[in-house]
Amino acid sequence: xxxxxxxxxxxxxxxxxxxxxxxxxxxxxxxxxxxxxxxxxxxxxxxxxxxxxxxxxxxxxxxxxxxxxxxxxxxxxxxxxxxxxxxxxxxxxxxxxxxxxxxxxxxxxxxxxxxxxxxxxxxxxxxxxxxxxxxxxxxxxxxxxxxxxxxxxxxxxxxxxxxxxxxxxxxxxxxxxxxxxxxxxxxxxxxxxxxxxxxxxxxxxxxxxxxxxxxxxxxxxxxxxxxxxxxxxxxxxxxxxxxxxxxxxxxxxxxxxxxxxxxxxxxxxxxxxxxxxxxxxxxxxxxxxxxxxxxxxxxxxxxxxxxxxxxxxxxxxxxxxxxxxxxxxxxxxxxxxxxxxxxxxxxxxxxxxxxxxxxxxxxxxxxxxx
Numbered sequence: 062x063x064x065x066x067x068x069x070x071x072x073x074x075x076x077x078x079x080x081x082x083x084x085x086x087x088x089x090x091x092x093x094x095x096x097x098x099x100x101x102x103x104x105x106x107x108x109x110x111x112x113x114x115x116x117x118x119x120x121x122x123x124x125x126x127x128x129x130x131x132x133x134x135x136x137x138x139x140x141x142x143x144x145x146x147x148x149x150x151x152x153x154x155x156x157x158x159x160x161x162x163x164x165x166x167x168x169x170x171x172x173x174x175x176x177x178x179x180x181x182x183x184x185x186x187x188x189x190x191x192x193x194x195x196x197x198x199x200x201x202x203x204x205x206x207x208x209x210x211x212x213x214x215x216x217x218x219x220x221x222x223x224x225x226x227x228x229x230x231x232x233x234x235x236x237x238x239x240x241x242x243x244x245x246x247x248x249x250x251x252x253x254x255x256x257x258x259x260x261x262x263x264x265x266x267x268x269x270x271x272x273x274x275x276x277x278x279x280x281x282x283x284x285x286x287x288x289x290x291x292x293x294x295x296x297x298x299x300x301x302x303x304x305x306x307x308x309x310x311x312x313x314x315x316x317x318x319x320x321x322x323x324x325x326x327x328x329x330x331x332x333x334x335x336x337x338x339x340x341x342x343x344x345x346x347x348x349x350x351x352x353x354x355x356x357x358x359x360x361x362x363x364x365x366x367x368x369x370x371x372x373x374x375x376x377x378x379x380x381x382x383x384x385x386x387x388x389x390x391x392x393x394x395x396x397x398x399x400x401x402x403x404x405x406x407x408x409x410x411x412x413x414x415x416x417x418x419x420x421x422x423x424x425x426x427x428x429x430x431x
Contacts, residue, residue: 070270071112078277080287089114093289100292101385105429107284108214110276111259111293115305116209117180117202118263119162119173121187123195126171130164133190133332135315137325143168146233148250150315150323151179151186152333156340157311158318159186163250165235174263176305177202190332206269210260211296213429214283219247219260221281230260240275243268256429257300295385298393301352301424307380308350308393316346317395348376348397352426355390356418358383359411367394367407367419375400375407386427396421 072088075081080094093100103109121130131139136149143166151159160179165172175183180202187198210219220228226238228247235248245264252258264272288296296302303309308318314337315324324337340346353367365378376396384391400407401421409417 071273074270074273074277075287091289092291094287097289097292097295097385100286100288101295103284103286104211104288104292104296105386105427106214107212107286108218109211109286109288109292109296111209111211111288112273113207113209115177116174116207116261117177118205118207119175119180119184120199120201121171121173122169122197122199125194125196127164127166129187129191129194129196130171131328132330133186134162134164135324135331135333135337137328138164139328141166144235146235146248146250148323150320151183152315152331152337153311154333154336156314156333156336158309158313158315159183159311161305161309161320161323165246165248167235172263174207174261176309178305179309204266205263206266208262208264208269208272210262211257211288212284213256215260218281218283218285221283222276222279240268240272243271245272257302257425292385294380294382298352298380298382298391299384299386299426300429301350301393301426303350303393304380308395312377313350313395314340314346316340317348318350346398348395349401350379350424351394351396351401352422352424353378353392353394353396354420354422355381355392355409356420358390359409359415359417362412364410367396367409369400369405369407375405378409384426391422391426393424394419 068088100109127138127141134149134151136147138147141147146163146165148163150161153159160175160183162173162175165174184198216230223238229236230252232252233250235246238245238247245262247262249258249260303318315321361378361381366374367376367378369375376394378392378394381392403421407419409419411417
């Protein structure tokens with residue numbers, strides 16, 4: 062969590078710029094900064110900036126880091142060049158997800174950018190398997206902040222913001238940029254036509270308030286908004302962006318969550334490799350992540366199971382929200398394959414024994430084009 066002094070500094074800055082008023086959330090849990098509809102508009106049509114309190118950095122030092130990570134995660138890391146990054150998955154012996162991380166090679170050190178939800182699990186998992194390897198873990202999660210830039214104007218906005226620098230937008234390449242008297246790191250894990258993958262800036266916490274002030278003072282002609290939790294949750298589910306706590310956990314394996322591209326099938330063994338290879342080779346994956354639409358609103362309590370008309374479990378709700386773009390109640394769910402066609406009626410049973418119809422929707426709910 063942010064130290065109290067930094068927390069107060071950011072809060073004061075946001076209030077001075079008119080972004081915090083009334084009871085719209087604490088600094089790490091702001092539900093809206095201005096207007097939810099305006100924030101959604103920026104995510105889809107302009108540039109939406111999110112102070113990502115959930116992203117953290119774990120630092121690895123030692124000559125064996127890449128070799129070690131290559132042996133215990135799903136993707137190939139062995140030949141990762143300096144200033145390159147790769148996304149990979151930590152899985153257990155059953156092929157279930159422990160955590161996701163972007164491994165960033167900075168030459169003299171390696172960063173694992175991950176979610177706060179995964180941090181302790183990943184550190185414990187690495188410590189479990191480091192024996193004679195020259196790998197040392199440094200928990201720097203309280204030292205760095207991450208800012209996410211979403212929307213079709215994000216590239217132009219970054220160029221506008223740092224117009225004195227030679228900004229280069231390349232997939233899986235990290236770039237060090239100089240901002241006045243301090244450094245920051247800019248990258249995207251993927252530059253794609255869907256325009257959903259954000260640009261990230263990693264910066265030391267000591268300079269976060271200064272960078273935010275520069276951003277606020279140089280919004281230019283862009284459709285700019287800070288993004289709160291409510292608008293982002295709507296956007297996240299509409300775009301099928303998986304959440305660390307809801308979807309990316311040990312209830313599921315990577316194949317069920319459509320993360321097979323993060324598995325290098327040509328490399329040697331890693332933890333969980335045999336299970337995941339068998340699931341893919343013999344088509345044993347029985348359920349998949351998908352979008353779901355609900356006929357009415359309801360409170361998701363206790364059970365998250367979805368049933369068919371024979372009262373058999375058809376799947377599980379993992380996330381639920383109100384879509385401000387679609388004006389519907391939608392969610393994400395891991396659904397058994399035979400129900401994905403939508404031919405079979407499925408429903409959620411509320412605590413009051415009310416049936417809520419569930420309709421399977423292909424992801425994303427809303428297609429975006431750069």
